[in-house]
Amino acid sequence: MADAPRLQLLFEGHCPDCGVREARLPAALPDAGDDFDWRVRDxxxxxxxxxxxxxxxxxxxxxxxxxxxxxxxxxxxxxxxxxxxxxxxxxxxEAFLETARRPETVRNLLQFIGYDALAVARSKDQIASDLSEQASIKALEDYWRGHPHAMDQARRAGPREIHTQKRMVTTEDYALRLREHPLVAAAHAWSEWSGSWFTLHVAVIAEGGRRLDHVAGDTPLPYEDDLKPLIENFHERAGLRAPALDTTPPPSVRMILRPYVDALRMAGQEVVLRDPRYVGISMALSVTLGANHFKSEVRHAIAQALGHGPQGFFAPSRHGFGEDLYSSDIIEVLMGLDGIDNVCLNRFKRVGSQFPDRVEAGFIALDGLEVALCDNSRADPARGYYRLTLHGGRGG
Structure with missing residues (x-):
């Protein structure tokens, strides 16, 4: 090891107060020999x-x-x-994504390139969706330790995210980014010339059939307990303040989506969120049941199959904007239920006496922002209904 330099104070000349501080440096270290093999590793x-x-x-x-x-x-x-x-x-x-082994290092490296491993893990049910941010990180790292193949999949998928547009630039970006929000079941965007500039319109189908704004006279629907953590975690990951979902009345869909759109949209771009035009469907169905099936059970199964729940035929995310409705699809869904031998569609049309029956045509044409709807609610027949007649089967 080299020695520290030694300092010395020297007084030269006739002035006793004029001193010079000199440092005597040690001898230089000898050059390292070239006989060491720097490739020795084991x-x-x-x-x-x-x-x-x-x-x-x-x-x-x-x-x-x-x-x-x-x-x-x-x-x-x-x-x-x-x-x-x-x-x-x-x-x-550990400094490189390709060779890192520790789950926490892989997650941090993926986060540097814009890959949200927590959101992907939640979508694949690898971790619970109602956990806090810190609890989710720990759960993901524990899951990766027990399932190394899942970490390898994230390692390969992360670099591809570099080429994914995260902001709303093109028309398709607006629809795609809004579809990622847990409150949005479907979205469609288009651009219109207003006379002075282009205005971008986005039609949104919200989960649960909610409208963008509360309708006067109707009781606003509260947000389900399983939907609240999804919305809060999504806004937290996007760097936005989580909306207050437990207030009375609850915030509208537009109030929740507006900060998200403003954070990602192009500067100076006017964005208008719009509701779809729901088209109520009127149907009359005659169903023949098997001899050993109860009518009440089949009626309940039909109500679920034609409902607007997650697995229902008229679920908000099942039909796109302007997508024609075919009678063959309805018959196929009902024939797939247990206890049904035959289905006959006697009426198939839009709600309203001005619209013709489309049984013979076999489809109802929809256009633009129109979306088929059939809530089968006596309180609001304009949102679609059906008449069901059961033949055969067992009573009760």
Missing amino acids: YDGFRMFMLEELHARFPERQRWTPADLEVVLVEVLAAVLDQLSDMQDRIFA
Whole structure:
């Protein structure tokens, strides 16, 4: 090791107060020899190199045995150097996504390139969706330790996210980014010339059939307990303040989506959120049941199959904007239920006497922002209804 420089105060000339501080530097260290193989990385390499060095320094000694103290020290040092070399390789490997092994390092590296591993894990049900941010991180890292293949899948999918547009630039970006919101079942965007500039319109189908704004006279629907954590976590990951969903009345869909759109839209771009035009469907169905099936059970199964729940035929996300409604699709859904032998569609039309029956045509044409709807609610027949007649089966 080099010695520290020594300082000395010298007084030269006739002035006793004029001193000069000089530093006497130590001799320069000798140059490192070029006989060291910097590629030595393991125990055998370190041991052989040190033994060769001992033999070169003490050529008069002709015999070296494993019991010699010098050989024992060489092997101990070689073992320690092997461990340090392995530690160095591991630490260096953690700096790159391709070679990182620790789940926390992989998650941080993926986050640097814009890949949200937590959101992907929630969508695949690898971790619970109602956990806090810190609890979700710990759950994901524990899951990756138990399932290394899942971490490898995220490692491969992350770099592809670099080429994914995260902001709302094109018309398709507006629809795509809004579809990622847990409150949006479907979205469609288009641009219109207003006379002075282009205005971008986005039609949104919200979960549960909600409208963008509360309608006067109707009781606003509260947000379900399983939907609240999804919305809060989504806004937290987007860097937005989580909406207050427990207020009375609850915030409208537009109030929740507006900050998200403003955070990602192009500067100076006017964006208008719009509701779809729901088209109520009127149907009359005659269903023949099997001899051993109860009418009440089949009626309940039909109500679920034609309902607007998550698995229902008229679920908000099942039909797109302007997508024609075909009678064959309805018959196919009903024929797939247990206990139904035959289905006859006697009426198939839009709600309203001005619209013709479309049974013979087999489809109802929809256009623009129109979306088929059939809530089958006596309180609001304009949102669609059906008349069901059951034949055969067992009573009760």
